[in-house]
Amino acid sequence: MSKAKTDGAITTTQPVKFYQVGSFAVGNRLVDPSLRTVQADAARTNAITSGHRACQGCGEALGARYVLDAAMRATGGKLVAVNATGCLEVFTTPYPETSWQLPWLHSLFGNAASVATGVAAALEVQGRNDVRVIAQAGDGGTVDIGFGCLSGMFERNDDVLFVCYDNEAYMNTGVQRSGATPPAARTATTEAVGREPGNPFDQGKNLPRLAMAHGIRYVATATVADLHDLEAKVERAMDFRGARYLHLLVPCPLGWSSAPADTIRIARLAKESGLFPVFEAVDGEVTAASGIRRLVPVEEYLRLQGRFRHLFDSSGAVAKTDIVARLQKLADANIERFGLLQPEVT
Amino acid sequence: MLSQLEGSRAVAGAVVCCRPQVVCAYPITPQTHIVEAIGASVKSRQLKHCRFINVESEFAAMSVAIGASATGARAYTATASQGLLFMIEAVYNAAGLGLPVVMTLANRAIGAPINIWNDHSDAMAVRDSGWVMLFAEDNQTATDLHVQAFRLAEELSLPVMVCVDGYVLTHATERVDVPTQEQVDAFLPPYKPRQVLDPADPVSIGAMVGPEAFTEVRYLAHAKQLQALERIGEVAGEFAEGFGRHSGGLVSTYHVEDAEVVIVALGSVLGTIKDATDELRANGARVGVVGITSFRPFPLDVLREAIGDARKVVVVERAFSAGFGGVLSTDVGLAISDAKARLSTVVAGLGGRAVTEAGLIGVFEDALGDRLEALRFLDLDKDVVDRELARMAGTRRSGPSAENVLRDLGTVASGAL
Numbered sequence: 001m002s003k004a005k006t007d008g009a010i011t012t013t014q015p016v017k018f019y020q021v022g023s024f025a026v027g028n029r030l031v032d033p034s035l036r037t038v039q040a041d042a043a044r045t046n047a048i049t050s051g052h053r054a055c056q057g058c059g060e061a062l063g064a065r066y067v068l069d070a071a072m073r074a075t076g077g078k079l080v081a082v083n084a085t086g087c088l089e090v091f092t093t094p095y096p097e098t099s100w101q102l103p104w105l106h107s108l109f110g111n112a113a114s115v116a117t118g119v120a121a122a123l124e125v126q127g128r129n130d131v132r133v134i135a136q137a138g139d140g141g142t143v144d145i146g147f148g149c150l151s152g153m154f155e156r157n158d159d160v161l162f163v164c165y166d167n168e169a170y171m172n173t174g175v176q177r178s179g180a181t182p183p184a185a186r187t188a189t190t191e192a193v194g195r196e197p198g199n200p201f202d203q204g205k206n207l208p209r210l211a212m213a214h215g216i217r218y219v220a221t222a223t224v225a226d227l228h229d230l231e232a233k234v235e236r237a238m239d240f241r242g243a244r245y246l247h248l249l250v251p252c253p254l255g256w257s258s259a260p261a262d263t264i265r266i267a268r269l270a271k272e273s274g275l276f277p278v279f280e281a282v283d284g285e286v287t288a289a290s291g292i293r294r295l296v297p298v299e300e301y302l303r304l305q306g307r308f309r310h311l312f313d314s315s316g317a318v319a320k321t322d323i324v325a326r327l328q329k330l331a332d333a334n335i336e337r338f339g340l341l342q343p344e345v346t
Numbered sequence: 347m348l349s350q351l352e353g354s355r356a357v358a359g360a361v362v363c364c365r366p367q368v369v370c371a372y373p374i375t376p377q378t379h380i381v382e383a384i385g386a387s388v389k390s391r392q393l394k395h396c397r398f399i400n401v402e403s404e405f406a407a408m409s410v411a412i413g414a415s416a417t418g419a420r421a422y423t424a425t426a427s428q429g430l431l432f433m434i435e436a437v438y439n440a441a442g443l444g445l446p447v448v449m450t451l452a453n454r455a456i457g458a459p460i461n462i463w464n465d466h467s468d469a470m471a472v473r474d475s476g477w478v479m480l481f482a483e484d485n486q487t488a489t490d491l492h493v494q495a496f497r498l499a500e501e502l503s504l505p506v507m508v509c510v511d512g513y514v515l516t517h518a519t520e521r522v523d524v525p526t527q528e529q530v531d532a533f534l535p536p537y538k539p540r541q542v543l544d545p546a547d548p549v550s551i552g553a554m555v556g557p558e559a560f561t562e563v564r565y566l567a568h569a570k571q572l573q574a575l576e577r578i579g580e581v582a583g584e585f586a587e588g589f590g591r592h593s594g595g596l597v598s599t600y601h602v603e604d605a606e607v608v609i610v611a612l613g614s615v616l617g618t619i620k621d622a623t624d625e626l627r628a629n630g631a632r633v634g635v636v637g638i639t640s641f642r643p644f645p646l647d648v649l650r651e652a653i654g655d656a657r658k659v660v661v662v663e664r665a666f667s668a669g670f671g672g673v674l675s676t677d678v679g680l681a682i683s684d685a686k687a688r689l690s691t692v693v694a695g696l697g698g699r700a701v702t703e704a705g706l707i708g709v710f711e712d713a714l715g716d717r718l719e720a721l722r723f724l725d726l727d728k729d730v731v732d733r734e735l736a737r738m739a740g741t742r743r744s745g746p747s748a749e750n751v752l753r754d755l756g757t758v759a760s761g762a763l
Contacts, residue, residue, distance in 0.1 A: 012614055061441060080543045080545065086504060089552075093550060093552075093554050094552065094553070098553060103543035103547075103548040104548070104549075104550045104552075105413065105416050105550075105551045106552030106598055107412050107443070107552070108435055114413065115409050115412050117401075118411060118413025119414065119417045120413075121419070122397075122413065122416075122418060125368060131545055139635040148402060148405070149409060152401055152402035160506065165550065223494070326734050
């Protein structure tokens, strides 16, 4: 892992964590078994076992399985998961068909962080410090209704890894805007009509930076496109005690009006365009960022998603050049802030 | 051990003896002294093996308790008024999940207008949440009910709320026989959860339940309350054996045997009601009192029996349902629906207004003389109300009513009444 310079600017990026075969393909077959992903291991726990009711191409279902299997391996299977209300809770549990292969508690939409605090406190007071706690929520349960409890958990530095599966809107209730919905995106409550179609600019919360501002030990972002990176961050998070935060971008074919087969591609383009910076921060400071390997204009990311269709004409050419330019500016600002075009240092 | 103690301190002492393992605290008057005292006990290591967590809201307090209880820890918190309403979603959730959290509710009015003084509006707002709700008449009962609450909660896997009148009890200093650690240890076994988050035996808790099973799961909550109806009296009996005094039970009665008029009430106002009853009995009036300790589960049969052949029942309530009338009265009315007794509701002591013995004697005399109407607001200044109604009728922009009423009265809000 490379280090950031002490002047505050991020001048180095972390090495890629997957084996490179001279192309942009990500392969496991040629890798030494010890370097393979948890998901490549036939003996993985399958913390969320198959047969659940997620949509085809659901990024959240993938992301949650990746996260929990990695955390299960990191903790030797001594893990408790607390879940906010939302898609993940609904599609995994219509009883008696639970998908959860670990102890799992769902209470309410807005209180996952606090419930996890209670679980961690109960484990500590019973001398069970070997058992670790993960709380998980969608972006609604994280940045909006759950933010009060999350902020409290952060500032108390409770021993919980909180994972936000960010699909950028309230999908379970029918694709309404959240505080994590990007500008210009169409949702059921930010329709693609009027002079400023979709979600307004200059709104929303940047939760990873808010988490860093709490000074918690570890904050990371990731996407479901980069499995090695995601698993490494989960494992690193479990090396720390205290409050930790992982913000995972999980495309939602239903809410984003995208092809289920494009989930991974869209997640990758979110990172490669600079719209979704992938980085790590320790003790409130960014320590590493995943560099962009093949920079793409934001329109390549937007074009695959029906929620941005109003920005294009029927031939697929950009129709709303001003709006796309504003989105490009956001991507450029991320690239600048996190040094995403710096040469990778290994 | 007999002590001269503030009610909050006595309650805190009892809770500490119950060895809670996770206590979450968020300050709200008039509950705060309780968690402050418990926090000091944890920090001074008088109470060992306990995490005292300062949370950022009441919603978080109950949520932390939920997580702790589901992980096998004995969990406690306390709140009042707006705090209870802020956590209400989690209050229902704790009951729905069947988690034996114990909570003190230091009863206080609900705004607007904001008011920090005592009434029972907060408790009534969670009447249907599925919690066992016990009301304390005095600080000895408040103290003892907490010890019984943990026992009941954990036996039945149900949360239990102990309602203690704000200020009237929480801030009153009086003689209390505080339980000793040895007594409590003999009475209250360690918590053995019915369900627990344990990697060695993973379970899913809080799964989605559809129409195919929701009714049955909800009925189980009712069935457990019915079990509580049996156990509350038995637990009070076992408490009496271990501690040498009677506290708790479903109801308490006072001179009901030959009573012509029976007064029914919850909480600390029962003391004043009993004084008024003594006064009336000295003059030959046949008045009796039933205090309801267990509001949920509601003891319909026991109450019916206690009221007996009285021809008049007066329910004195520190809360009401706007547009309807009494809340407790509805339940009492159901208990006596087959009896000939006529029911009156007296709404008294809202927002900390003192309920005086003289005021109550007037009401009970009216009841004895068949002059008490079906719904009376005790000591209501009807002239002030009428003048504000006239202002509202006279001009559209009559302004905020609460402020108009205060201006009319010419007093500064002080709780002086």
